[in-house]
Amino acid sequence: QLTTNFYSSSCPNLDSTIKSVVQSAIRKEARMGASLLRLFFHDCFVNGCDGSLLLDDTSSFTGEKMAIPNNGSVRGFEVIDQIKSAVEKACPGIVSCADILAITARDSVVTLGGPSWDVKLGRRDARTASKTAADNNIPQPTFSLSALINSFQNQGLSTTDMVALSGGHTIGQARCTSFRTRIYNESNIDATFAKTRQANCPSTNNTGDNNLAPLDLQTPASFDNNYYKNLVNQKGLLHSDQQLFSGGSTNALVQTYGSNPTRFTSDFVAAIIKMGDIKPLTGSNGEIRKNCRRTN
Ligand code: HEM
Numbered sequence: 001q002l003t004t005n006f007y008s009s010s011c012p013n014l015d016s017t018i019k020s021v022v023q024s025a026i027r028k029e030a031r032m033g034a035s036l037l038r039l040f041f042h043d044c045f046v047n048g049c050d051g052s053l054l055l056d057d058t059s060s061f062t063g064e065k066m067a068i069p070n071n072g073s074v075r076g077f078e079v080i081d082q083i084k085s086a087v088e089k090a091c092p093g094i095v096s097c098a099d100i101l102a103i104t105a106r107d108s109v110v111t112l113g114g115p116s117w118d119v120k121l122g123r124r125d126a127r128t129a130s131k132t133a134a135d136n137n138i139p140q141p142t143f144s145l146s147a148l149i150n151s152f153q154n155q156g157l158s159t160t161d162m163v164a165l166s167g168g169h170t171i172g173q174a175r176c177t178s179f180r181t182r183i184y185n186e187s188n189i190d191a192t193f194a195k196t197r198q199a200n201c202p203s204t205n206n207t208g209d210n211n212l213a214p215l216d217l218q219t220p221a222s223f224d225n226n227y228y229k230n231l232v233n234q235k236g237l238l239h240s241d242q243q244l245f246s247g248g249s250t251n252a253l254v255q256t257y258g259s260n261p262t263r264f265t266s267d268f269v270a271a272i273i274k275m276g277d278i279k280p281l282t283g284s285n286g287e288i289r290k291n292c293r294r295t296n
């Protein structure tokens, strides 16, 4: 029920308004493109693409920003605020925060050199958020291949979608705490790569937890297929990344994406469109928030 032309008469300049804010944020800091893409994923996996992630804590619920995978990790909310005010100025009360996340994710990928696609629109915003649902539905870096497959299947996404969407880790950074166990204890890791990462991520818990490393060691600011080449070379940063190429059912697809960028691109686009279709609020459900951080 979502459509690509949903705002074409009600907010004709929506695309250019959002694109210019995204581009200037990425010009200031390339990593912001990665952070913005991740926001869309972390919204859609928790009760659908409904902007729930953007809500701050209230007296009636604890927001999703406090959930384990999000706390101290997700970022970019100030950019979303900036986009929302620009959009409200042009088309007050028309465009949902959930749709802003969807367009922002596409513009981030494009700005970092990745593929483009037509974003389906017409989502409305949730009136509530759930920390528990975020804890339970966002996959964790400790997950095995079967747990990753399950987590995506719970959202109606296939194993192929899971492998293609994981290509999002071709950009951005992770904290030491997310990959410490892997670089000190796992054997399916390139030894030189492990050493390099250990240099800025001490083995002691609570020491250097927030030190950052790129998810894709060669091109962390470029949306390419290099993530899969890393996996084939046992240079996945997260345990969950390397699970995709560790002798299991997804090995062949990782190899395909690593050698065939066009296949990666087309599968990624198909999968992110599918992800954007997860349980949208439409019609008279939900609302169009005036401020993405709170309900009206
Ligand atoms: C397959 C299961 C996934 C797991 C277990 C996972 C886990 C993680 C973890 C642990 C981090 C680092 C967080 C930190 O240390 O602060 C991260 C970062 C990131 N994730 Fe994922 N992720 C998954 C799928 C995805 C998907 C589907 C996308 C988007 C299509 C995505 C996009 C990103 C991006 C762009 C970053 C870097 C963000 C930044 O630099 O601010 N991830 N992910």
Ligand SMILES: [Ca+2]
Binding pocket: 042, 043, 044, 045, 046, 047, 048, 049, 050, 051, 052, 053
């Ligand atoms: Ca949500």
Ligand SMILES: [Ca+2]
Binding pocket: 170, 171, 216, 218, 219, 220, 221, 222, 223, 224, 225, 226, 227
């Ligand atoms: Ca890359």
